[in-house]
Amino acid sequence: SWNYAKLCVQIADANHHEMISHLCYTHLVMEPFAIATARQLGKNHPLGLLLRPHFRFLLANGELARSRLLGYIDRLLPGSLEESKHLVKKGYEAWNFKAFAFPTEVENRNMQNAPHYPYYQDGKLLWDAIKEFVRNYLKLYYENVDDVKSDTELQAWADELAAQDGGRVKGMKKYVVDIEELIEIVTNIIFTCGPQHSAINYSQYEYMTYMPNMPLSLYQPVREDAWVKDQNSFTPFLPPRTQAAEQLAILYILSLPYYYDKLGYYKRPFTDPEARKCVKQFQKKLKEIESKKSPYRYLNPQQITNSISM
Template sequence: MPSLPQNDPDLQARQALLKQQQERYQFNFEYLAPLAMLDEVPKDENFSGAYLAERLTRAADLPVNMLAAKAHSLLDPLDRLEDYDDLFTLLPKPAIANTFQTDEVFAEQRLSGANPMAIRRLDPSNPPSAYLNIKQQLATKGKTLVERNLYYVDYSELSFIQGGTYAKGKKYLPTPFALFSWQSMGYRDHKTSDHGELLPIAIQIQQNNSGRVYTPRDAHLDWLFAKLCVQIADGNHHEMSSHLCRTHFVMEPIAVVTARQLAEDHPLYILLQPHFRFMLANNELGRKQLIQHGGPVDKLLAGTLAESLQVVKNSFESWSLDQFSFPTEVRNRGMDSPDLPHFPYRDDGQLVWDAIYKFVTDYLRLFYADSDALKNDEELQSWLKELRDPQGGRIKGVPEHIQALEPLVEMVTTIIFTCGPQHCAVNYTQYEYMALASNIPLAAYQDLTGLENGSETKPAITDEAHLMQYLPPYQQAAGQLQIMNILTDYRYDKLGYYDRTFKDAFAGSSFDTAVDAVVEQFKQNLRVVETEIDLDNRKRVIEYPYLKPSLILNSISI
């Protein structure tokens, strides 16, 4: 029966079982320091037979597609941008293939693409130095920036990456700064969303005071190249920071501490388990296959394996549980402003966040009737302590004590949102936006120095064949398609729909009917959210389905 420890009639047996859990779930602080990882995955955390069978079935089309792909010399550059489309023979070609060269779609990817966590609103009172350089260079060309409703992406945090190698040479990573403006309109038509659109203003592909600034007025291929440099940096930032670190790896120690400090009949343990299902096994699989020498991260991303893993470490150092609750994280980037009426990731995410927050509140109120119930829950307080502990989870932004329900609700909502909606927003977007290497290449394949410092009076990119020299050759592009398909071709379950394990935990207890009612209300609220998102998508230039509740998983199970 579910119970808080202070209400358990056999506390000694409960503590003995927790001690066994602590022996089974041990931390490894060496593998990817400073992150706390699970040392060895217990057998009952492994994938189920049904899960493995379903994943194999869903992956059946991939090898057939790759065998049928148009034959190219494996290591030589392709000839035309359209050649990347030919890799999709049986698998569906992403719709982005038809529009990615346009400024509107390039900018829209900052708001509803694979990595909507990179864009920030410009604060004119505290602008980045790269912006000041761009502003000065544009002024020399007679263009004055109106410092209102400006947004930017800044990849200078990746500037330490020198570049890895592939079979035929070296890989390179631009670290650009790109400036955007929200262009408001007084009317709505089929080409605009929410009375306006985001448009790019300028790009500097490497951040220094003398580097060339590209604008939409440049020659088409020069400007396209500058936008592709942003896409390369964004792809690397997405994979190692927004995706791998800030969903998979920041949630892993929380799952481990939950198993170590909360008894299996603790109501919070029961609630969180469906949202951790298969995550520990999935992360272990990623460590063995994705981020090993010769794995996809090593082969496809721009940096060396050590450099790419350093991005993970740096990203973890700047992450905290309190500052990365969904509303706070959006607000910290200035992206909550009503002056930006169109931001699908923010708008849909807030609807889902609110539904989860209400569910968690209603659920926890069943067990914590007052502050004394929280204060006297020794397992909860031990959970908080080990989450923070340098010899435990190493999670920043965790309160020392919880004596009121609201801080606990905020914490638990952040955990569930990160494991479900947040992970889906960065994972399932990968096929549409990243499987096609011409939209988001994961590395450059020629030195960028000459283009960065080249003359602005003549084209830096002479023709399409010249552009293709900087983009992934066939083998790299094919590998990119394969891994993006593998990471997105399967969904295990659905947010708010819990299996018998969850229901049986309450069966026959005094909480049985009450918990059922709370879960059912959660499902109904999610259906209302889905309807609202469907209505909003009718108004959008590009649909954003990735935070529709019917497509969100409970856990990081893929």
């Protein structure tokens, strides 16, 4: 039946969402950037000062997930733990830092001209605002190509990210050639840690805690002649009470609006007065986006964190 078909698609979408879109394409792919930033950029390096707030709690959350969430994955998702890990592996094999930059990824799906696609339309406003902020900030410290090429810490950062014995980030070159390339890289990082993760993470509670809408597993064998005509015939396919309660609880916790800081607002202000001006301009732009009529809720700047903090 149509209801049964929709349920199967929703379950597949939920598994892709959790293991690939969420875990792999935000948390895991950003970890090498956090590590390289800590290892290669000095305490007062301008790029390090900009990026560190966007990595806050990322590595700690990753460690917590590895130690405390694997059991939930094993119990709630349809495959074995190894099969769920394989989803992450396949997702990462397809991922590329440059190709999965927000506008490029949408264009690769040929969705950029869709008449009503709030995720892209509101997301593009944020991407452009972040890019303008990053451009204004970086141009304070890099006036020409030579400034970029001669920055040994920056080049060591890029080298570690691209190296096979380092971050192995596909789509990253071992050196940064000019300011425009650096602007694209930094914009991509900030967007992924902020708007992209917020849109994926904080939408989970609304969509995935009502079991008939999006359970994480199907609890009857898949068969072509399945027929769902009423609640009694639908319920057996849904999680039993224990698994349903666990799914609700864990997704409630993951979706809690714990905002250590929000996009564009930094707990430790930049000491450079010109950098502070760039931040103020960025905040003003975010306010304009916030006041947009009928905004996409999960990309409202008021509800976007600076970092992958949950």
